[in-house]
Amino acid sequence: MPEEMVTAQIDVFRHDPAGGGAPRYQRFTLELPPHTPVLTALLRIRAEQDPSLTLRYSCRSAICGSCAMQINSKSRLACQTPIGPEIAEHGRIVIEPMRNQGGVRDLVVDQTSFWEAYDRMRPHLITDPLRPMPEGRETSMTPAQVEQFRETPRCIACAACYSACPAVEADAAFPGPMALAKLYRFVVDPRDQARQDRLVRIQTEGLWLCLRCHLCTEACPKDVRPSERIRDLKEMAIAAQGGTERGSRHAIGFKQNIRERGQLNEMKLVLQTDGILGSVGQAGQGFKIWRKKPEISKKPRRIEGIEEIEQIYEALDPKPKGDR
């Protein structure tokens, strides 16, 4: 039985920097069944209404990762997003290129920064030729070891996470969720011989700029859950090297801080992260806040049952490595 049709009003971002002219939105109207993927609708537009519409795509099956774009402001795969729910929620469909990557033309973006960040992670097995694997066992892994990869091998490098990431938007030093999820995949690979070096390096190469907003995990069409693997990387980096950066010092300082009173001592935490000298730089702001909120200079109460907290720490956080 033929499915009911919906009228799809699709506003597509158009821009051709080389040809001149300002960016604009062009409206197309089509009659389509509601299950039609956005990509199919765009290809219909190109075939029937405007052959100059420029976009990337290939497999149409959510495997190649080419057709990520913003659909009603959310970064997702056009081939995997049906038009029906979008129209039901928003009344129309606004199509824009991915964020955080420069525009080339229409929906095509310049992915140089995305791939450069990926390359910086050295996303390949690093082995020491002087320490070869035992004969005949070069690539063997147990099922339990494979499980350590979690969902990361599913990544299709579509860059939806990179487009959704506010840390990428605000700071070029952040490699982005996909690059870090790939890094995780090699850090936990038992065949890789650069684990320690990878964990030491990443502390200074942007790991601590993750905002753990989980927008990447929300955007990922393959449920790779990059934000959770970035959290794992932070814990592994601290275990490998301790608090060498402000980010790791802050996490370790916070952990120690709670051990003492069971709740946060705000002033002390600033000292733990910045050191005495660094804290002087924050003093002006601290004074401004203190005038309105004088209790920030007082020690908080110690919670009742603090001895229980201490015992939990003793059992589960025994190694003082890197703690200060």
Place this chain on the structure above:
Amino acid sequence: MKIAYYPGCVAQESGRELDMATRWVCRKLGIELVEFPTFSCCGSGFVDEANLTLNVALNARNLAIAERAGLDLLTVCSTCQGMLTLANVKMTEPAMRARIDPVLAKLQIAYGGKVRVKHLLEVLVNDIGVEAIRAKVRRPLTGMNVGAFYGCHLLRPTLELGSESAEEPRAFEDLLAAIGATPVMYRGRVMCCGFPILFVKPETANRISAHQIVDARDHGAHAMATPCPLCHISLDSFQNKASAAVGQKLNMPVFHLPQLVGLALGASPEELGLPRHLVPVEPAMARIGTPP
């Protein structure tokens, strides 16, 4: 209703006005807050970066305290909400339980997984109901355009929170409309405030918070409101830094969620701790009663 009150560290320290406003609103709406001086910090998204298992164990202890009293748990902070919910999820994983249960058992603590962690927003909208709140409004906030700012961990990761819609939430806006304010829709409302890296790379954090404030302002907001005291630190206490980061005076009043509800229900600014804000709220207050 009766619920275990988990104020979190900031509402007991620099964000004390949030605690004041929460108590006032809950008293007014008949929500009995049961207090436990034994609660410890939720870990704030930092302790788990250093040691996830430790963090889950600390929060399993918190949850067990509420469970022993037969109560659900009320949070007033998106991050507390996220971290305690994360512990609830992790405590369903056998491998995690195998490490944590024996440690807690030595302290005669057992967590059975029965406690629901509810943010004040959820309690107000789902348990009390926007209509019941609307009926109690004495001073509708008519004329005040408010940009709700959710705070990441109230919404994400979806799998853990199971919230109504992490991408297009409506609960906060529904509540704002019920108290007479005009909700402002803008992209930044579900984005990050920058707080997690405020002490790691302040200049980047300030740019991020400025971005959301500018977005709210450009969509017509006279004020912003947040259910998270960490967002409040970033958006209010450090707004001067955000202004400097973008080279313009932002002057955006930022309310804690229960402060706006309290204002509409008739509380005075002093009862709600409004004079404690770094950015004065008076310009937004002056909008009350003007045509929307």
